[in-house]
Amino acid sequence: MPEANLLIRSARLLAPGSAHHNQVRDLLIRQGQLTRIDEPGRIDYDSSGPVLEGTNLHVSAGWFDLRAHAKDPGYEAKEDLATLSRAAAAGGFTEVALLPNTKPIVQTKEGVQYLRRFGETQLVTLHPMAALTLETDGHDFTEMLDLHHAGAVAFTDGERSAWNADLLLKSLQYLAPVGGLVINRPEEPTLAYFGQMHEGLVSTRLGMKGLPPLAEELMIERDLRLLDYLLQQAGPKPRLHVALLSSVGAVELVRQAKRRGLPVSADVAAHHLALTDEALTGFDTNLKVSPPFRTEADRLALWAGLADGTINAIVTDHHPHDVESKHLEFDQAEFGAIGLETAFAVANTYNAGQLSLENLIEKWTDAPRRLLGLPLPVFEENKSLNLTVFDPTLEWTPTETGLHSRAKNSPFLGITLRGRAVAVINKGQVEVFRDYLKIPSA
Amino acid sequence: MTALSTRHLLGIKDLTENDLQLVFQTADEFKEVLNRPIKRVPSLRDVTIANVFFENSTRTRLSFELAEKRLSADVVNFSSSGSSVKKGETLLDTVNNILAMKVDMIVMRHASPGAPHFLASRINAGPHPANVINAGDGTHEHPTQALLDAFSIREKLGDLVGKKIAIIGDILHSRVALSNIFCLKKLGADVMVCGPSTLIPRYIADLGVLVSHDVREALRWCDVANVLRIQLERLQVKYFPSLREYALYFGINRQMLDELNKEIVLMHPGPINRGVELTSDAADSRHSIILNQVENGVAVRMAVLYLLAAQN
Numbered sequence: 003m004p005e006a007n008l009l010i011r012s013a014r015l016l017a018p019g020s021a022h023h024n025q026v027r028d029l030l031i032r033q034g035q036l037t038r039i040d041e042p043g044r045i046d047y048d049s050s051g052p053v054l055e056g057t058n059l060h061v062s063a064g065w066f067d068l069r070a071h072a073k074d075p076g077y078e079a080k081e082d083l084a085t086l087s088r089a090a091a092a093g094g095f096t097e098v099a100l101l102p103n104t105k106p107i108v109q110t111k112e113g114v115q116y117l118r119r120f121g122e123t124q125l126v127t128l129h130p131m132a133a134l135t136l137e138t139d140g141h142d143f144t145e146m147l148d149l150h151h152a153g154a155v156a157f158t159d160g161e162r163s164a165w166n167a168d169l170l171l172k173s174l175q176y177l178a179p180v181g182g183l184v185i186n187r188p189e190e191p192t193l194a195y196f197g198q199m200h201e202g203l204v205s206t207r208l209g210m211k212g213l214p215p216l217a218e219e220l221m222i223e224r225d226l227r228l229l230d231y232l233l234q235q236a237g238p239k240p241r242l243h244v245a246l247l248s249s250v251g252a253v254e255l256v257r258q259a260k261r262r263g264l265p266v267s268a269d270v271a272a273h274h275l276a277l278t279d280e281a282l283t284g285f286d287t288n289l290k291v292s293p294p295f296r297t298e299a300d301r302l303a304l305w306a307g308l309a310d311g312t313i314n315a316i317v318t319d320h321h322p323h324d325v326e327s328k329h330l331e332f333d334q335a336e337f338g339a340i341g342l343e344t345a346f347a348v349a350n351t352y353n354a355g356q357l358s359l360e361n362l363i364e365k366w367t368d369a370p371r372r373l374l375g376l377p378l379p380v381f382e383e384n385k386s387l388n389l390t391v392f393d394p395t396l397e398w399t400p401t402e403t404g405l406h407s408r409a410k411n412s413p414f415l416g417i418t419l420r421g422r423a424v425a426v427i428n429k430g431q432v433e434v435f436r437d438y439l440k441i442p443s444a
Numbered sequence: 445m446t447a448l449s450t451r452h453l454l455g456i457k458d459l460t461e462n463d464l465q466l467v468f469q470t471a472d473e474f475k476e477v478l479n480r481p482i483k484r485v486p487s488l489r490d491v492t493i494a495n496v497f498f499e500n501s502t503r504t505r506l507s508f509e510l511a512e513k514r515l516s517a518d519v520v521n522f523s524s525s526g527s528s529v530k531k532g533e534t535l536l537d538t539v540n541n542i543l544a545m546k547v548d549m550i551v552m553r554h555a556s557p558g559a560p561h562f563l564a565s566r567i568n569a570g571p572h573p574a575n576v577i578n579a580g581d582g583t584h585e586h587p588t589q590a591l592l593d594a595f596s597i598r599e600k601l602g603d604l605v606g607k608k609i610a611i612i613g614d615i616l617h618s619r620v621a622l623s624n625i626f627c628l629k630k631l632g633a634d635v636m637v638c639g640p641s642t643l644i645p646r647y648i649a650d651l652g653v654l655v656s657h658d659v660r661e662a663l664r665w666c667d668v669a670n671v672l673r674i675q676l677e678r679l680q681v682k683y684f685p686s687l688r689e690y691a692l693y694f695g696i697n698r699q700m701l702d703e704l705n706k707e708i709v710l711m712h713p714g715p716i717n718r719g720v721e722l723t724s725d726a727a728d729s730r731h732s733i734i735l736n737q738v739e740n741g742v743a744v745r746m747a748v749l750y751l752l753a754a755q756n
Binding site: 195196198201202203205206207208209210211212214284285326329330331332333334 | 457534535536554556557558559561562565581582583584585619622645646647648650651681
């Protein structure tokens with residue numbers, strides 16, 4: 003429902019740096035621009051126009067997802083860019099960074115431009131990430147400078163780890179002069195062969211091959227050593243981002259590295275903040291994710307890592323699959339879960355006071371943009387807006403029919419969650435979800 | 445205590461101790477039947493059972509089929525090695541096709557852990573849910589094997605409370621080991637697992653079992669040694685250097701048994717790799733109840749089928 007004009011009534015603004023931060027305000031929006039912001043009730047408004055009001059509305063910079071699988075081109079039966087964009091908007095995301103694991107892999111200017119061009123017509127901005135190595139197989143470089151200048155916001159082999167230490171080292175080195183970010187999802191492949199779920203008591207009871215935290219931690223240690231090695235020489239600083247921390251040990255490695263001053267950052271997927279391997283006893287393939295759900299101690303360590311700044315950002319790791327890839331025996335099913343529409347609600351629901359709402363929102367807003375060197379949205383009159391309106395107390399239950407994503411592989415179907423986006427505004431377009439919009443009868 | 449607590453037999457994990465005792469008591473009766481001149485009873489007349497085997501099996505399939513026929517059930521067999529997915533049809537489609545032909549019970553062996561659970565959860569949604577019996581799901585469970593093993597120990601040594609059972613071999617890839625551990629612990633036995641350290645799951649002690657890497661120590665400790673087949677076909681990556689070395693350091697021979705100077709019960713779920721985990725003179729010694737296990741397998745499977753059919 004695109005709305006040219008909109009009055010958002012009595013919303014609390016979460017915008018650090020703005021004079022209105024943490025204040026309840028009315029916002030008048032025309033053609034996607036903020037025309038007035040003031041204390042509640044002070045703005046004269048044409049009473050026939052649309053009004054957004056609720057009991058507990060909040061407004062923040064538009065949410066940014068640092069990690070989602072596009073599936074388009076190549077796997078459109080799972081998700082295409084249109085369904086992905088709708089799912090993102092419905093989940094409160096105005097910008098999404100896309101992994102290169104499509105078919106073909108995003109490793110050429112054309113690949114980058116296909117994604118960017120589609121995003122140009124949408125409310126949701128799509129930011130392509132390009133492959134670090136050709137075909138993401140770790141054997142040869144992609145043309146990273148060319149891709150960087152074509153608009154690739156980061157370099158990663160996505161769901162595959164950068165196993166080749168030499169290529170990773172040189173990529174960090176090569177991209178440092180242009181400030182390029184290298185993202186690695188750490189997993190030593192030889193320690194993860196045929197693994198299906200977290201290695202522990204639950205996998206033992208289920209007779210399933212485990213994925214030990216060691217596989218993740220060993221590669222993080224290696225990557226940190228590579229960074230150390232590069233920092234010993236003068237010159238521009240390389241930047242490494244560790245994706246999808248999932249274990250106590252992984253969080254601790256990044257924490258110590260940051261204390262030593264290494265240029266490293268990290269993220270966590272929202273679903274890892276909620277679930278543990280205990281949830282897998284029923285062999286539900288929607289819970290088959292990589293890295294796997296680990297133990298309660300690991301889950302709490304991830305929250306602690308967010309709270310003390312070890313973990314910079316929360317991501318959705320949105321990974322759509324069709325039923326043909328999921329309604330299978332557990333070891334035959336693909337890894338991955340969708341998350342764009344549930345990620346905020348999941349993190350918000352399972353936040354047991356570790357983070358203030360303001361800090362939680364920062365993990366989706368300023369943090370990812372800073373990592374990618376992208377501009378932060380501003381709340382200034384007569385400036386184009388990039389914002390998300392949400393209610394952190396609204397309860398709802400994800401269902402297969404209620405989700406906008408083409409894929410339905412969510413671990414949270416049927417589970418009541420708290421918190422939901424109700425509107426997003428970006429690039430002059432306004433999208434309002436649910437029945438929060440009140441249009442007075444003529 | 446006349447009915448099971450479950451309508452499928454997916455794993456020992458889901459059974460109560462009462463369930464186990466009920467199976468044993470029922471199997472006692474069927475074992476008596478099997479030793480009569482006329483071995484057939486009409487209990488499952490007009491019940492159709494499909495044996496669906498996605499993995500090779502000789503004795504388990506034969507044992508189920510005999511159990512079914514002794515109960516007068518109508519039996520159909522489907523077997524296909526390798527995953528059904530690679531064949532182009534999903535497991536669910538294959539089974540739904542079989543069920544569409546009005547089958548009442550499905551006995552399934554499959555290489556994927558949890559495959560029977562997946563099936564049971566999908567079948568339960570239908571109007572006339574069939575009973576699912578797990579005849580081995582990958583490295584997860586093999587419940588009827590554990591039941592027949594416990595039944596055979598009970599027959600030989602009486603009540604299992606406090607009995608010491610050593611499970612020796614590839615514990616990591618063994619559904620027999622896992623189901624045996626669950627079963628024996630529920631019955632009050634003490635369990636030790638023994639094998640090369642790479643073939644012992646890292647978290648196995650948390651299941652309440654002792655761990656040893658010394659076969660002689662395990663033999664000295666136990667009342668019963670259940671020796672497992674080295675599952676070379678299930679090893680996707682290398683866990684030990686060679687069968688020769690395994691036989692030298694983890695194999696059991698007659699001399700080792702004689703040196704114990706005690707009564708010991710020797711078991712094996714079959715098929716035996718003679719000369720690897722067991723030498724022939726050990727396998728065929730007076731300690732061995734390996735063929736009793738096979739005989740009891742039919743009685744125990746009759747009991748399971750009979751009790752599950754009674755749930756409908």
